[in-house]
Every structure is written in C-alpha cells, then in structure tokens.
Amino acid sequence: MKFLNLIKFVLVGFVFGIVLTKSEAVSWYRIYEMFQFQSFHMYGIIGVAVTTGLIGVQLIKRKNAKDINGLPIEIADKEKGFTRYIVGGILFGLGWGLVGSCPGPIFILLGAGFYGIVIVLIGALLGTYLYGMFKDKLPH
Numbered sequence: 001m002k003f004l005n006l007i008k009f010v011l012v013g014f015v016f017g018i019v020l021t022k023s024e025a026v027s028w029y030r031i032y033e034m035f036q037f038q039s040f041h042m043y044g045i046i047g048v049a050v051t052t053g054l055i056g057v058q059l060i061k062r063k064n065a066k067d068i069n070g071l072p073i074e075i076a077d078k079e080k081g082f083t084r085y086i087v088g089g090i091l092f093g094l095g096w097g098l099v100g101s102c103p104g105p106i107f108i109l110l111g112a113g114f115y116g117i118v119i120v121l122i123g124a125l126l127g128t129y130l131y132g133m134f135k136d137k138l139p140h
Contacts (some may be wrong), residue, residue: 005068018110026108030098035097084139099123 034042109117
C-alpha cells in the first residue's frame with residue numbers, strides 16, 4: 001500500500017515538473033523579467049497558485065477533509081508577527097533573484113539536465129542545515 005502511495009506522489013511530482021517547465025516558470029529569463037517588472041507572466045502563474053491554494057484550504061476547512069490515513073486535516077493558524085515575514089520574504093526574494101530559481105524548480109532544472117544547478121542545491125541544503133542549527137538562537 002505504501003509503495004502505491006509513493007508512486008502516486010512521484011507521478012504528481014513529474015506532472016508538476018512538466019507543467020512548470022511548459023509554463024516557463026523555471027526559466028531564468030522569465031524570472032529576470034518578473035524582477036525587472038517587464039512581464040506579467042510569472043505574476044500570473046503566482047496569482048493562479050495563490051488562488052488555487054486559497055480555494056483548496058477553504059475546501060479542506062469547510063468539508064472537514066481527511067488525509068490519506070483517514071485522519072482529519074488540521075491547519076494551524078499562523079503565528080502573529082510582521083517583521084519575521086518581511087525579513088524572510090526579502091531573503092527569499094533576494095536568493096530567488098540572485099540565483100534565478102526558487103527551491104521547487106531546482107530539482108526540475110536538475111532533471112532537465114542543467115547540472116550547474118547542483119551548486120544552488122548545495123547552497124539551499126547548506127542554508128537549511130545552518131538555519132536548523134541556529135533557529136533556537138534566532139529571533140522569531
């Protein structure tokens with residue numbers, strides 16, 4: 001049973017990668033255009049993703065949806081705070097702008113044969129590891 005679930009997730013990942021590739025959401029040039037405010041393309045993709053997420057979360061909450069194991073899905077409220085979200089967003093945006101890729105497309109680009117992205121993947125993993133080491137000492 002677990003193997004079949006794994007296969008489903010892998011297939012969804014492949015489809016997601018194909019959709020992102022075909023929509024040019026993994027294109028460095030499209031990301032550059034977005035940060036230069038030269039094209040609506042990426043803003044449209046992000047807008048559709050946010051809208052889909054909002055609708056999905058509302059459906060989960062209103063229908064009392066259950067997870068794959070039959071347990072109710074519980075979505076915790078976000079903690080209050082403004083500064084941490086602004087700082088985190090700025091850091092994420094700077095990394096995205098400098099590298100030309102956000103975390104999801106790193107794996108898509110690697111699968112598409114852009115092996116230079118391995119450097120970005122190593123940096124992302126290192127940054128995640130360092131955050132895990134220092135998160136208790138950081139202001140949240």
